[in-house]
Amino acid sequence: MQKYHILWADDEIDLLKPHIIFLNNKGYEVTTVTNGIDALELSNKTTFDIIFLDENMPGLSGLETLVKIKEVKPFVPVVMITKNEEEHIMEEAIGSKIADYLIKPINPNQILMSIKKLLQNKVLVNDKTTSSYRQQFAEISMTLSDKLDYKEWIDIYKKLVHWEIEIDAVGDGSLKEILLSQKSEGNQQFFKTVKTNYEKWINDSSEDKPVFSHTVFRKKIIPSIKQEKTFVLLIDNLRFDQWKVLQPLIAESYKTVSEELYYSILPTTTMYARNAFFAGMMPSEIEKKHPGFYNGDEEDLGKNNMEEELLRDQLKKNGLDIKFSYQKVTNLNQGKALCDGIKNILDNQLNVVVYNFVDMLSHARSDMEVLKELAPDESAYRSITASWFKHSPLQELIQLLSHKKIKLIITTDHGTIRVNKPHKIIGDKTTNSNMRYKVGKNLGFDASNYLMEIKKPESIFLPKTNISDAYVFAGDELFFVYPNNYQKFVQMFKDTFQHGGVSLEEVLIPYIVLEPNR
Known part of the structure; x- marks a missing residue:
C-alpha cells in the first residue's frame, strides 16, 4: 500500500492518541499540531495527502485555517472535525470546499473510512469494477451465444454501455480492450438478428415487435400529449452512451422517470428515420403521399424540410387538434434565440425541438483533422458531447423548462458507429x-x-x-x-x-422521459 502522510490539527490532540496509533498500525504516517497557525505553516512547507482540522481551535479557527490552506493547496482534501452540529457551520465548511465533515465523538474506523474514501477511492473502485466486469463478462458472453429476441438485445446493449462508462472511469486499458472485443462480438450477432428478422418485424401486424421510428410517436408520445403539456427534444444522432454522460448533467434539473431504447428503421439516417418519426409512416409511404420526396442524395438538406408538415399530419390523423410548435436548432445563435423566446411557446400542448449538434459533430469529425485528434475513440466522443452540453444553450433550455415544471422527453432518430x-x-x-x-x-x-x-x-x-x-x-x-x-x-x-447501417449503436436509440425536480 502507498504510504500516505496525514496532518492532524486539534488543540486536544493528546486525547486522540489512540486514533493516531490506530492509523500508524494501518500504515499511515501522522503529523500532529495543536493550532491552526502551525497547521498552516506546516502545510505550506510539507506535502500532505490529507489534512484533519478541528473546527474549534483557539486563535485561528478551523474554518479560517481551511480557507487559508485552500488558497495555497486547493487540491489537498481537508476533513473538518467538530462538536458543533449547527447547520450554518456545516454550510460554511461545505462552501469552503471541505472534503468531509465528521461530528465528535469520533471512533478510529470513522477516520479510516474517511481516509479510504478520499485517498483510496479510485483504487478501490477500480478493483471492484474490474472484478465485477470479469464476473459479468462470462455471463454476457454466454447470453450472446444464445438466439436473442429484440427485447433481449436492448438489455444486452444497456449492459455493454454500462460497462463502457464504468471502465472509462477507471481507465483500465486492458479491460477496455476486452470490452471492445465483446461489444464487437455483440454487434456481429445483432447484425445477424436484424438481417434475419427486419422484414418480418416491419411487416408484422402484431404488437410483439420492436417500437420503430414510424411507431414511436404514436405509441409513446401521443399518450403523453393527451395527459399533459409535453416538450419533445430530439437530439439528432444521439447514441445511448452519449445520453448516459449527459444524464448526470441533466439530473440537476430533471429526474429520469423512464429510460427506454427503441429501434431506428433502416437506413439509420436522418432523411429516412427522422422523417418516419415525424410522419408516423415508413419512407415509401411518405414518398407515395409526397412524390419525389426521396429523389437525390441524402446530403440534400431539403430532405428534412417538411418535418413540421409531417408532424401536423400525424397529429391530425390521430385526432389531435392541438396547439403545437416545431423548431430546429442548427447553430449557437438559434439555440440562444430559442431560450430567449421560450415563454412564447409554453402554453402549447406540445413543443418539439430538433437539436442538430451531435449530428454535426459526427459529420465534422471526418472533415476536420483537429476534431479527429480530439475524438479518436468513443470515450473522447462522449467527453466532447458532455463538454459541449455544459456550455451550450441546450443546458440553459432544460433548466428553463424545469423551472416551469414542464414534462420533457429526450430522444433521437438514429445513432452512429x-x-x-x-x-x-x-x-x-x-x-x-x-x-x-x-x-x-x-x-x-x-x-x-x-x-x-x-x-x-x-x-x-x-x-x-x-x-x-x-x-x-x-x-x-x-x-x-x-x-x-x-x-x-x-x-x-x-x-x-x-451511420446508415446496422449496429447496436446505430439502431438501438434512447427514448427518455423526465420530470422536473420538485
Missing part, C-alpha cells in the same frame, strides 16, 4: 454517398457475412428511384469505399463515426 473495416463497392453516378448503406442499380460488391442486401426495397417500405434499385446495408464496423482513390478514402474515413 466508429468504422474501421473498408469494403469495396461499385456503383454508378446516381449511387448515394453514404458510407454505411448504398442504394442504386447494378451495385457491385464482394459478399460478406456483414452485408444485408435488399433487392426488393418495397418489401421493407423503402422508396426507389429506378425500377432496378436495391439497397445494401453494412454491419459490423464496415464502411463502403469506391475503387477510385481507394487508399485515399480509406485513410480519410477509417476510425470516423458513420
Whole structure:
C-alpha cells in the first residue's frame, strides 16, 4: 500500500492518541499540531495527502485555517472535525470546499473510512469494477451465444454501455480492450438478428415487435400529449452512451422517470428515420403521399424540410387538434434565440425541438483533422458531447423548462458507429454517398457475412428511384469505399463515426422521459 502522510490539527490532540496509533498500525504516517497557525505553516512547507482540522481551535479557527490552506493547496482534501452540529457551520465548511465533515465523538474506523474514501477511492473502485466486469463478462458472453429476441438485445446493449462508462472511469486499458472485443462480438450477432428478422418485424401486424421510428410517436408520445403539456427534444444522432454522460448533467434539473431504447428503421439516417418519426409512416409511404420526396442524395438538406408538415399530419390523423410548435436548432445563435423566446411557446400542448449538434459533430469529425485528434475513440466522443452540453444553450433550455415544471422527453432518430473495416463497392453516378448503406442499380460488391442486401426495397417500405434499385446495408464496423482513390478514402474515413447501417449503436436509440425536480 502507498504510504500516505496525514496532518492532524486539534488543540486536544493528546486525547486522540489512540486514533493516531490506530492509523500508524494501518500504515499511515501522522503529523500532529495543536493550532491552526502551525497547521498552516506546516502545510505550506510539507506535502500532505490529507489534512484533519478541528473546527474549534483557539486563535485561528478551523474554518479560517481551511480557507487559508485552500488558497495555497486547493487540491489537498481537508476533513473538518467538530462538536458543533449547527447547520450554518456545516454550510460554511461545505462552501469552503471541505472534503468531509465528521461530528465528535469520533471512533478510529470513522477516520479510516474517511481516509479510504478520499485517498483510496479510485483504487478501490477500480478493483471492484474490474472484478465485477470479469464476473459479468462470462455471463454476457454466454447470453450472446444464445438466439436473442429484440427485447433481449436492448438489455444486452444497456449492459455493454454500462460497462463502457464504468471502465472509462477507471481507465483500465486492458479491460477496455476486452470490452471492445465483446461489444464487437455483440454487434456481429445483432447484425445477424436484424438481417434475419427486419422484414418480418416491419411487416408484422402484431404488437410483439420492436417500437420503430414510424411507431414511436404514436405509441409513446401521443399518450403523453393527451395527459399533459409535453416538450419533445430530439437530439439528432444521439447514441445511448452519449445520453448516459449527459444524464448526470441533466439530473440537476430533471429526474429520469423512464429510460427506454427503441429501434431506428433502416437506413439509420436522418432523411429516412427522422422523417418516419415525424410522419408516423415508413419512407415509401411518405414518398407515395409526397412524390419525389426521396429523389437525390441524402446530403440534400431539403430532405428534412417538411418535418413540421409531417408532424401536423400525424397529429391530425390521430385526432389531435392541438396547439403545437416545431423548431430546429442548427447553430449557437438559434439555440440562444430559442431560450430567449421560450415563454412564447409554453402554453402549447406540445413543443418539439430538433437539436442538430451531435449530428454535426459526427459529420465534422471526418472533415476536420483537429476534431479527429480530439475524438479518436468513443470515450473522447462522449467527453466532447458532455463538454459541449455544459456550455451550450441546450443546458440553459432544460433548466428553463424545469423551472416551469414542464414534462420533457429526450430522444433521437438514429445513432452512429466508429468504422474501421473498408469494403469495396461499385456503383454508378446516381449511387448515394453514404458510407454505411448504398442504394442504386447494378451495385457491385464482394459478399460478406456483414452485408444485408435488399433487392426488393418495397418489401421493407423503402422508396426507389429506378425500377432496378436495391439497397445494401453494412454491419459490423464496415464502411463502403469506391475503387477510385481507394487508399485515399480509406485513410480519410477509417476510425470516423458513420451511420446508415446496422449496429447496436446505430439502431438501438434512447427514448427518455423526465420530470422536473420538485
